[in-house]
Amino acid sequence: MNRIVKALAISAVALSATTGAFAQTQWQKDHPRRAEVNHRLANQNKRIHNEVKEGEITKSQARQLHKEDRQIRQEERDMAAQNGGHITKQEQRTLNQQENQVSRQIGK
Structure with missing residues (x-):
């Protein structure tokens, strides 16, 4: 017993x-900062798919853009792992700048 x-x-x-x-x-x-970064990545993913569908970019270009987004997502995960599950404001700014660079490439 x-x-x-x-x-x-x-x-x-x-x-x-x-x-x-x-x-x-x-x-x-x-976490709000992570959610914002990830929301932008999801939005860019939709934009890439839409651009391919409309014939604005090639599948090869889309693959490259998706690769860059995956790298940003992995960097976000790595940053969060180092900071107890969240990212700092500076890290968010850095990720947003990287997302802006990819965003400008979509639909060029």
Whole structure:
């Protein structure tokens, strides 16, 4: 009986630790600065697809633009990992400048 109580206690502690980690992960993904950067990336993705569909850019150009966006997204994830799940205002500015460069290439 004592073993069962200990096992249940250990399970409860493990469950609460997992739940806490999940809540923190959700906050990290939904951080306002990260959300803004990721929203812009999603918008650019739609613009690239639209430009290909309309024949404004080639599939090769689209691949290159998507590659640049993926690199920006990875950089955003790396920055967030170093800062407890969020990015600083300066990091956001840096990412926005990179997104602006890609944005100017879309539909040239």
